Amino acid sequence: MLILECPCCGVKSEETEFHAGGEAHLKRFGPGSTDAEFEGYLFMRENKRGVHFERWRHVNGCGKWFLAARDTNTLEFFGFYPAQTHEPPQDIKDKISAKHPGWSWREFQ
């Protein structure tokens, strides 16, 4: 079972109080983009074993969306940060680097 901590209200609880919202940091490609870019935006998702970034919603709590960094292998969370963030905060990246030296995920490393 996953244990999450909502950065909006500070509640630390198990996953049934939350709802997963898919991959984080998607870059939107809309009108004017190439077919390949649009396909990538619409369908192509990371599916790695290891470091992963996801969107979550505190659905049975404060109702806010937030982002989380976790290890899909160990179910460990590295940190939680606001949804209004374009890339993972440095302290979370440092935490990941301590466990997984040389990790990378999309354009982040």
Added chain:
Amino acid sequence: MSEAVSFLNGAEATHNGVTVRDAGPVGMVTLRGDLSAAKLKTAVKKITGQPVPGVRKSTVTGGKGACWMSPDELLIVVPHAEAAAAVAELESALAGGHFMAVNVSDARACLTLSGGVAAREVLAKIAPVDLSTAAFGAGDFRRTRMAQVAGAFWLDDAETFHVVCFRSVGHYVFGLLENGAKAGPVGVLA
């Protein structure tokens, strides 16, 4: 106007020293806006007689107060007959700003759960919340999941839990709490 009737019309059940009760009609107003704004703080103080509650806190005493629902939302609790007046008060006080005040009294159901540590255990059976006396005390408020539905509760000074859920699932939550009480104490929080 027709007479307001609560979801189970005042039903009550006691098992193993834990009492579950339909709290009757309670006035509830959802207020969304900037909780740090001076205008909002003044309006909340005027209606409830209490300051804006802190994160995951409730200021409800004697049927009046406010609960912290999310970083931009409060649940204002007043006597049922005063809810409409509270909305009018908020609308005049916050006019011109970005806010929302809605009377949700009849959309929600309120229950009370009392019985000391045994009552804590009944609630702990259905919600993923640490309800030990050290972790959850008087004035604490929590929105969470209660078995299959969303709900919220706060604890008052008299060790009574006030549970809020949607009226449509009020009967279900009453049954959850009653069955939890019937099953008897577990002993983990004693």
